[in-house]
Amino acid sequence: MGLSGGAAHAASPDGPFGAMSCSGCHATARGVDTAIPRLNGRPAAEIAAAMRDFQKGERAPTVMGRIAKGYTDPEIDALAAWFAAQRDAP
Amino acid sequence: MVGALAAPRIASAQAVGRVVIVGGGFAGATCARTLKALEPKLAVSLIEPDPVFTACPFSNAVLGGLREIAQQQFTQDGVERAGVTVARRRAVGVDGKTVVLDSGARFQFDRLVLAPGIDINWSGLPGYTEAAAEKMPHAWKAGGQTVLLRRQLEAMDDGGLVVMSAPANPFRCPPGPYERVSLIAHYLKTKKPKSKLVLLDAKDAFSKQRLFQDAWAKLYPGLLEWVPLSKGGKVVSVDPADMTLATDFAKHKAAVANVIPPQRAGRIAEAAGVADRSGWCPVEPVSFESRLRPDIHVIGDAAIMGAMPKSAFSANAQAKVCAVAIVARLAGREPVEPRLINTCYSLVAPDYGITIAGVYKPTNGQLADIPGAGGVSPLDAPQEFRAREALYAEGWFRTITAETFG
Numbered sequence: 001m002g003l004s005g006g007a008a009h010a011a012s013p014d015g016p017f018g019a020m021s022c023s024g025c026h027a028t029a030r031g032v033d034t035a036i037p038r039l040n041g042r043p044a045a046e047i048a049a050a051m052r053d054f055q056k057g058e059r060a061p062t063v064m065g066r067i068a069k070g071y072t073d074p075e076i077d078a079l080a081a082w083f084a085a086q087r088d089a090p
Numbered sequence: 091m092v093g094a095l096a097a098p099r100i101a102s103a104q105a106v107g108r109v110v111i112v113g114g115g116f117a118g119a120t121c122a123r124t125l126k127a128l129e130p131k132l133a134v135s136l137i138e139p140d141p142v143f144t145a146c147p148f149s150n151a152v153l154g155g156l157r158e159i160a161q162q163q164f165t166q167d168g169v170e171r172a173g174v175t176v177a178r179r180r181a182v183g184v185d186g187k188t189v190v191l192d193s194g195a196r197f198q199f200d201r202l203v204l205a206p207g208i209d210i211n212w213s214g215l216p217g218y219t220e221a222a223a224e225k226m227p228h229a230w231k232a233g234g235q236t237v238l239l240r241r242q243l244e245a246m247d248d249g250g251l252v253v254m255s256a257p258a259n260p261f262r263c264p265p266g267p268y269e270r271v272s273l274i275a276h277y278l279k280t281k282k283p284k285s286k287l288v289l290l291d292a293k294d295a296f297s298k299q300r301l302f303q304d305a306w307a308k309l310y311p312g313l314l315e316w317v318p319l320s321k322g323g324k325v326v327s328v329d330p331a332d333m334t335l336a337t338d339f340a341k342h343k344a345a346v347a348n349v350i351p352p353q354r355a356g357r358i359a360e361a362a363g364v365a366d367r368s369g370w371c372p373v374e375p376v377s378f379e380s381r382l383r384p385d386i387h388v389i390g391d392a393a394i395m396g397a398m399p400k401s402a403f404s405a406n407a408q409a410k411v412c413a414v415a416i417v418a419r420l421a422g423r424e425p426v427e428p429r430l431i432n433t434c435y436s437l438v439a440p441d442y443g444i445t446i447a448g449v450y451k452p453t454n455g456q457l458a459d460i461p462g463a464g465g466v467s468p469l470d471a472p473q474e475f476r477a478r479e480a481l482y483a484e485g486w487f488r489t490i491t492a493e494t495f496g
Contacts, residue, residue: 032485063482071449
């Protein structure tokens, strides 16, 4: 695993604290075998649209409907932009 | 590597100093690796006597015969590769700005993180001693105890009575006893169908209760009985000599007994002066500094985290927030207010998963649920939904352990 990977894709000092828990389920290390979708490097608009759909009860998620409701619009935009800029670690 | 990617990089004033972390589980190992990823120049030491960590999440599946204990075990190699100094000793005290080890060695710190998990409260249940736990395992710290309980279940005759007891709140992994009773029921149903299983509970309500009870009625009718507090479920003493668990109303003689006893923060918390009279550690909700000793952070199961449950997911999430807060403090800045998530998966059967989730923020000095968010899986979901949550549970375990141990 490459620790330097994180630093190379640095976020701003006031980066989105709401994003820190997501990697408990959404893998960021390449070798992890999981059916849970990855977020790193996905277009920000795609992540933000999914979160807003989840809030509205759309897309039939399992747990994400319950989690998305804890985020404000600006928080969603911030974490979507941040994940879009990240790359999976080896 | 996950902690690094998930944590905002602090670009301005550099944090310098020594951080010592006690405890190499989900909280401690995550915190150590995240600190090095954020600020490679920090001197980070991890104190953990056990070279192999045995994870509690999914250890109930080991009891149910669905997994092997080796699949639960992780080393600190990834933590060392991250540049953390690992000391394989036990921390026994904190003297000023120094951690004292059982070897007599001393580690100086600028910030100390205690992540000691739980200890069994050996004075919490009459008759339940360390010797008793060799006959009536708790298996609430995974490892040898898990293997012991599984062997006892495997050795039991078909038709035997398994008796479990669950403690009052708070304790590690609130849905854990109910997942365990489910997976032991699954084992008995498939391997020893004449057997019975009784869960004596010191509570009348528990996590994901309706979901568990609906599943039990569907999957394990006549096999599994839950006895709540109001029906005399509270175990007041145990006797390993005749394998009995006593309530105020009855004695239950078990072929196999699993006593989940009262718990408290790991021993070092009391020695360091960060545990209160409850046995747990009060912390403030932004950087998890002890309310009793602000230069010490406490994270994971040992800490009182408001609405957040004592879970591996919570421990990992808190550890990342704590690492960012420490880097901020060492650079002379105030930490930013965090948002945290918890998601707990439970298996009721191999292809039947259920979840509880929450989103949290500091509110009036405590981590509180963000209103409108969180909750449990729908009660009326089809089997396909349960199967998907069971599949995600396995993915979650592989992810969180990679996230924690590298």
